[in-house]
Amino acid sequence: MRITTIDYHTGGEPLRIITGGLPEIPGDSMLAKRRFMQDEMDPFRRFLMLEPRGHKDMYGAVLTGPVTADGDVGVLFMHNEGFSTMCGHGIIAMVTAGLEQQLFEVRDAQMIRIDTPAGRVTARANQDINGDIVSVTFLNVPSFVLQDSCQVSVDDLSVAVTIAFGGAFYAYVDAEPLGFELVAAESGRLIALGQRIKQAVNQQIVIRHPQGDDDLSFLYGTIFVRKAETAGHSRNVCVFAQGELDRSPTGTGVSGRAAIHFARGEIGLGEEIHVESIIGTAFTVRCVQEASVGGLPAVIPEVTGSAFISGEHSFVLGRGDPLPEGFFIP
DSSP: OEEEEEEEEETTEEEEEEEESOOOOOOSSHHHHHHHHHHHOHHHHHHHHSBTTSOTTOOEEEEEOOSSTTOSEEEEEEOSSSBOSOOHHHHHHHHHHHHHTTOSOOSOTTSEEEEETTEEEEEEEEEOTTSOEEEEEEEOSOEEEEEEEEEEEETTEEEEEEEEESSSEEEEEESGGGTOOOOGGGHHHHHHHHHHHHHHHHHHSOOOOSSSOGGGOSEEEEEEEEEOSSTTEEEEEEEETTTEEOSSOOHHHHHHHHHHHHHTTSSOTTOOEEEEOTTSOEEEEEEEEEEEETTEEEEEEEEEEOEEEEEEEEEEOOTTOSOTTOBOOO
16 A cells, blocks of 8 residues: 655644545535545544654544535544544645646635535635735634633543633633743643543533534543733643644634634734744634624634645555554554
8 A cells, every 4th residue: 555645734733635546535514525534534544643653643634526516625634543534734734835836727726625523625726926824814614602702521621621612622711820921841731631631521511503514513622721921822722532622822722712803802804813823833813703603693704824835745555564554653
């Protein structure tokens, strides 16, 4: 077996895009394609995401044909535990790679229509005078607050969490009362507590998308948030899947953040906020339109970030290799 990939990173978070060697993925919707990959093709995910070919924080993308009449491309995202429903850093990287490497046909670089399991995402490439891509801006799926400021018991702690959707559901937590500065030296403790918060929320709160498929009704991760001294500026650290820690500010995460701030009256339409990651890279996000999802008020977030190529690979399964699906060490 031989699989080729091209790797990019967005704000330090990797995206391994499969460019060859994968069978056709059937399904008349992106959620159906996602289910097929989960049920029938998971060994490919493990082969590329886990050691010895990947690592516990690797992230990947499978490009497919669109499932809508006007779509340009479809995408499935994967990680150390399974398959995501949407990924903002992945959209930024796949659009950059798609244009730079001609990975899929684009009719209009200012209106790239992407089909994801969470719904339609529309992106545009921002280019300099030489035609080089300096950033990508995308309109995300409608994002909304499911529950604001509810208490969950985490070991001997009572933690206030807000559940919001930005393409996936997250539990948002204020980092300051928990004693976190949200710096890299805290990563081990952030991962451990983030996982415990996720488990507690799953046990104590019902997560259900008010309009979408049941496959969207799960808690993807925990996002720690800390305000900075500069107005409109903050830092995110997202812990998701099986203890992965996002190096970027998390595109779906900042979309949920925008929905929370808008619902609380802390930002208005068009008001941009700048969100840093644990390593200091940043996305900007703003709410560009109000919407509704299953009767809940929602917004359409617009997220901007930059991605860069980091490598090209040809992965081979050697005859007799005892680790064809890799291995995972927490």
